[in-house]
């Protein structure tokens with residue numbers, strides 16, 4: 388047995404003894420720390436669930452759920468929901484559910500990227516060549532007060548994975564959140580969401596993005612209003628273009 392395998396098994400065994408982690412979905416013991424807060428079976432069934440979606444728009448990257456997995460439809464170039472968007476393209480690793488959802492929620496509370504989540508993001512990234520030409524990675528910022536409370540920004544941790552994959556810098560000081568926006572409430576429509584984030588961001592260090600292709604990273608894409616507000620600021624500050632990458636996206640779309 389290779390030394391690192393032995394060490395991993397030993398640390399899993401020790402951690403299960405002193406701080407057992409139970410799956411946030413089904414309650415079973417999580418056998419390995421690499422799986423974060425979901426067990427292996429829940430990770431596997433989440434991966435299966437993802438396979439039911441197909442890409443419905445080449446621009447905003449939204450998906451539709453397919454009744455039949457073998458169904459194939461040509462995606463639209465630009466759908467009616469993103470025709471006014473100022474970013475080039477938006478893509479996500481998976482839908483905001485199952486193992487991905489509980490692990491992204493856990494990431495808001497502690498700065499630990501489980502190996503399985505990191506691998507999932509890395510593999511999704513490999514399948515998205517439309518994002519590969521970016522020159523700098525910029526995470527969506529938290530308000531200063533929240534950073535002070537938490538000590539980290541989960542979008543920065545996710546950004547570090549693609550920054551390493553791509554070999555381009557991660558710039559966490561470029562975007563600042565000047566207004567702490569109200570949390571998006573369920574039922575808030577797109578217009579209300581857009582209004583709540585308008586003027587919430589500014590670019591603090593434009594020189595780091597001037598003339599560059601920027602990859603904007605966040606944990607979850609919901610209506611896209613936050614990402615759209617950040618994109619507008621980046622372009623105003625001189626970025627050549629903005630592409631968006633999120634670990635997950637919600638599936639609440641109008642058809």
Ligand SMILES: [Zn+2]
Pocket residue numbers: 410411412413414415425426427428429
């Ligand atoms: Zn489970």
Ligand SMILES: [Zn+2]
Pocket residue numbers: 444445446447448449465466467468469470
């Ligand atoms: Zn679209």
